[in-house]
Amino acid sequence: IAGITQAPTSQILAAGRRMTLRCTQDMRHNAMYWYRQDLGLGLRLIHYSNTAGTTGKGEVPDGYSVSRANTDDFPLTLASAVPSQTSVYFCASSEGGLSPLHFGNGTRLTVT
Protein backbone atom coordinates (compact mmCIF):
# COMPACT_ATOMS: atom_id res chain seq x y z
CA ILE A 1 0.00 0.00 0.00
CA ALA A 2 1.45 3.36 -1.04
CA GLY A 3 2.13 5.84 1.71
CA ILE A 4 4.53 7.18 4.29
CA THR A 5 6.63 4.97 6.53
CA GLN A 6 8.15 6.34 9.71
CA ALA A 7 10.64 4.59 11.96
CA PRO A 8 10.98 3.95 14.77
CA THR A 9 7.42 3.91 16.12
CA SER A 10 8.67 4.99 19.50
CA GLN A 11 11.98 5.65 21.19
CA ILE A 12 13.32 6.54 24.60
CA LEU A 13 16.52 8.53 24.30
CA ALA A 14 18.97 9.85 26.84
CA ALA A 15 19.61 13.57 26.75
CA GLY A 16 22.69 14.47 24.74
CA ARG A 17 22.40 11.51 22.38
CA ARG A 18 22.07 11.81 18.63
CA MET A 19 18.96 10.41 16.97
CA THR A 20 17.69 10.18 13.40
CA LEU A 21 14.01 9.72 12.69
CA ARG A 22 13.41 8.07 9.36
CA CYS A 23 10.71 8.91 6.84
CA THR A 24 10.18 7.26 3.46
CA GLN A 25 7.41 7.79 0.92
CA ASP A 26 6.62 5.83 -2.24
CA MET A 27 4.22 8.26 -3.89
CA ARG A 28 6.91 10.26 -5.70
CA HIS A 29 5.70 13.42 -3.99
CA ASN A 30 7.90 16.46 -4.39
CA ALA A 31 7.17 18.04 -1.02
CA MET A 32 7.89 16.54 2.39
CA TYR A 33 7.44 17.92 5.89
CA TRP A 34 8.29 17.22 9.50
CA TYR A 35 5.89 18.29 12.24
CA ARG A 36 5.96 17.86 16.00
CA GLN A 37 2.83 17.63 18.07
CA ASP A 38 2.65 18.54 21.73
CA LEU A 39 -0.43 18.63 23.93
CA GLY A 40 -2.21 21.96 23.63
CA LEU A 41 0.12 23.26 20.91
CA GLY A 42 -1.21 21.52 17.83
CA LEU A 43 1.03 20.56 14.93
CA ARG A 44 4.09 22.72 14.47
CA LEU A 45 6.29 22.58 11.39
CA ILE A 46 9.96 21.81 12.00
CA HIS A 47 11.48 21.59 8.52
CA TYR A 48 10.23 21.07 5.02
CA SER A 49 11.50 20.24 1.54
CA ASN A 50 9.74 21.37 -1.63
CA THR A 51 11.83 19.09 -3.83
CA ALA A 52 14.83 16.78 -3.63
CA GLY A 53 18.00 18.71 -2.87
CA THR A 54 16.27 21.63 -1.10
CA THR A 55 15.17 22.13 2.48
CA GLY A 56 13.72 24.96 4.53
CA LYS A 57 13.07 25.91 8.13
CA GLY A 58 9.62 25.83 9.65
CA GLU A 59 8.26 27.33 12.87
CA VAL A 60 10.45 25.38 15.32
CA PRO A 61 13.70 24.33 13.57
CA ASP A 62 16.19 24.79 16.41
CA GLY A 63 17.91 21.58 17.48
CA TYR A 64 16.86 19.71 14.34
CA SER A 65 18.36 19.16 10.91
CA VAL A 66 17.10 17.48 7.75
CA SER A 67 18.41 16.34 4.41
CA ARG A 68 16.71 15.46 1.13
CA ALA A 69 19.17 13.48 -0.94
CA ASN A 70 16.41 11.89 -3.03
CA THR A 71 12.66 12.10 -3.59
CA ASP A 72 11.68 9.28 -1.26
CA ASP A 73 13.60 9.90 1.97
CA PHE A 74 13.50 12.80 4.40
CA PRO A 75 15.31 11.97 7.66
CA LEU A 76 15.12 14.25 10.70
CA THR A 77 18.17 14.39 12.97
CA LEU A 78 18.44 15.56 16.54
CA ALA A 79 22.16 16.23 16.99
CA SER A 80 22.05 16.36 20.80
CA ALA A 81 18.63 15.57 22.22
CA VAL A 82 17.13 17.63 25.04
CA PRO A 83 14.04 16.85 27.18
CA SER A 84 12.03 19.62 25.46
CA GLN A 85 12.22 17.57 22.27
CA THR A 86 10.00 14.95 23.84
CA SER A 87 7.07 14.89 21.43
CA VAL A 88 5.26 12.98 18.73
CA TYR A 89 6.85 13.55 15.34
CA PHE A 90 4.89 13.28 12.11
CA CYS A 91 6.29 13.15 8.61
CA ALA A 92 4.09 14.10 5.66
CA SER A 93 4.31 14.41 1.90
CA SER A 94 2.31 16.04 -0.85
CA GLU A 95 2.51 17.19 -4.45
CA GLY A 96 3.06 20.71 -3.11
CA GLY A 97 0.92 23.72 -2.30
CA LEU A 98 -2.38 22.78 -0.68
CA SER A 99 -2.48 19.38 -2.37
CA PRO A 100 -3.65 16.85 0.23
CA LEU A 101 -0.95 15.85 2.67
CA HIS A 102 -0.32 12.22 3.45
CA PHE A 103 0.91 11.59 6.97
CA GLY A 104 2.85 8.76 8.54
CA ASN A 105 1.80 7.13 11.78
CA GLY A 106 4.23 9.16 13.83
CA THR A 107 7.22 8.55 16.07
CA ARG A 108 6.76 9.01 19.79
CA LEU A 109 10.05 10.25 21.20
CA THR A 110 10.85 10.58 24.89
CA VAL A 111 14.08 12.31 25.89
CA THR A 112 15.10 11.63 29.48
Add this chain to the structure above:
Amino acid sequence: LAKTTQPISMDSYEGQEVNITCSHNNIATNDYITWYQQFPSQGPRFIIQGYKTKVTNEVASLFIPADRKSSTLSLPRVSLSDTAVYYCLVGPPSGGSYIPTFGRGTSLIVHP
Protein backbone atom coordinates in the same frame (compact mmCIF):
# COMPACT_ATOMS: atom_id res chain seq x y z
CA LEU B 1 -0.31 34.03 3.75
CA ALA B 2 -3.94 33.69 4.84
CA LYS B 3 -4.33 33.32 8.60
CA THR B 4 -7.09 31.07 9.86
CA THR B 5 -9.07 31.23 13.10
CA GLN B 6 -11.25 28.42 14.40
CA PRO B 7 -12.71 27.52 17.80
CA ILE B 8 -10.39 25.62 20.11
CA SER B 9 -13.03 23.11 21.13
CA MET B 10 -16.62 22.01 20.58
CA ASP B 11 -18.93 19.50 22.19
CA SER B 12 -21.79 17.62 20.59
CA TYR B 13 -23.96 14.54 21.04
CA GLU B 14 -24.43 11.51 18.90
CA GLY B 15 -26.85 12.04 16.02
CA GLN B 16 -26.47 15.81 15.93
CA GLU B 17 -25.12 17.86 13.05
CA VAL B 18 -21.89 19.66 13.85
CA ASN B 19 -20.74 22.81 12.11
CA ILE B 20 -17.19 24.07 12.60
CA THR B 21 -16.48 27.52 11.20
CA CYS B 22 -13.07 28.77 10.13
CA SER B 23 -12.36 32.46 9.52
CA HIS B 24 -9.85 33.44 6.84
CA ASN B 25 -10.36 37.14 6.21
CA ASN B 26 -7.30 37.66 4.00
CA ILE B 27 -7.79 34.67 1.72
CA ALA B 28 -6.20 35.19 -1.69
CA THR B 29 -8.02 34.87 -5.01
CA ASN B 30 -6.39 31.56 -5.92
CA ASP B 31 -6.48 30.02 -2.44
CA TYR B 32 -8.41 26.87 -1.68
CA ILE B 33 -9.74 25.77 1.71
CA THR B 34 -8.83 22.35 3.03
CA TRP B 35 -9.92 20.49 6.14
CA TYR B 36 -8.14 17.67 7.91
CA GLN B 37 -9.26 15.30 10.65
CA GLN B 38 -6.93 13.84 13.26
CA PHE B 39 -7.83 10.95 15.54
CA PRO B 40 -5.85 10.35 18.72
CA SER B 41 -2.46 8.73 18.13
CA GLN B 42 -2.73 9.12 14.35
CA GLY B 43 -1.54 11.64 11.80
CA PRO B 44 -4.08 14.02 10.25
CA ARG B 45 -5.98 12.85 7.21
CA PHE B 46 -7.45 14.94 4.41
CA ILE B 47 -11.25 15.07 4.45
CA ILE B 48 -12.43 17.81 2.10
CA GLN B 49 -11.29 20.72 -0.04
CA GLY B 50 -13.17 23.51 -1.79
CA TYR B 51 -12.93 26.87 -3.50
CA LYS B 52 -16.44 28.30 -3.37
CA THR B 53 -20.11 27.50 -2.69
CA LYS B 54 -20.53 23.91 -1.50
CA VAL B 55 -18.60 20.69 -1.68
CA THR B 56 -19.88 17.38 -0.37
CA ASN B 57 -18.33 13.96 -0.03
CA GLU B 58 -19.03 10.82 1.96
CA VAL B 59 -17.50 12.29 5.10
CA ALA B 60 -18.56 15.94 5.27
CA SER B 61 -19.82 19.04 3.52
CA LEU B 62 -17.93 22.29 3.13
CA PHE B 63 -19.85 25.53 2.81
CA ILE B 64 -18.07 28.61 1.49
CA PRO B 65 -19.93 31.95 1.23
CA ALA B 66 -19.52 34.26 -1.73
CA ASP B 67 -16.95 36.49 -0.02
CA ARG B 68 -14.88 33.40 0.94
CA LYS B 69 -13.78 35.03 4.20
CA SER B 70 -14.96 32.04 6.16
CA SER B 71 -15.89 28.42 5.62
CA THR B 72 -17.95 25.89 7.54
CA LEU B 73 -17.24 22.19 7.83
CA SER B 74 -20.47 20.30 8.42
CA LEU B 75 -20.55 16.79 9.84
CA PRO B 76 -24.01 15.24 9.57
CA ARG B 77 -25.30 13.04 12.40
CA VAL B 78 -22.04 12.64 14.26
CA SER B 79 -21.11 9.49 16.12
CA LEU B 80 -18.60 8.85 18.89
CA SER B 81 -16.03 7.98 16.24
CA ASP B 82 -16.12 11.55 14.94
CA THR B 83 -14.35 12.68 18.10
CA ALA B 84 -11.17 14.19 16.68
CA VAL B 85 -9.28 17.40 16.04
CA TYR B 86 -10.28 19.26 12.87
CA TYR B 87 -7.89 21.60 11.10
CA CYS B 88 -8.68 24.29 8.54
CA LEU B 89 -5.93 25.30 6.08
CA VAL B 90 -5.95 27.91 3.34
CA GLY B 91 -3.52 28.16 0.45
CA PRO B 92 -2.87 27.71 -3.28
CA PRO B 93 -3.84 24.29 -4.64
CA SER B 94 -0.42 23.32 -5.97
CA GLY B 95 3.13 24.45 -6.46
CA GLY B 96 4.51 27.78 -5.34
CA SER B 97 6.14 28.46 -2.00
CA TYR B 98 3.13 27.69 0.20
CA ILE B 99 3.97 25.79 3.37
CA PRO B 100 1.06 24.03 5.15
CA THR B 101 0.60 25.33 8.69
CA PHE B 102 -1.83 23.49 10.95
CA GLY B 103 -2.13 25.36 14.22
CA ARG B 104 -4.15 23.95 17.12
CA GLY B 105 -7.33 23.03 15.22
CA THR B 106 -10.76 22.44 16.76
CA SER B 107 -11.09 19.58 19.21
CA LEU B 108 -14.53 18.02 18.76
CA ILE B 109 -15.82 15.75 21.47
CA VAL B 110 -18.95 13.74 20.72
CA HIS B 111 -20.85 12.55 23.78
CA PRO B 112 -23.20 9.54 23.98
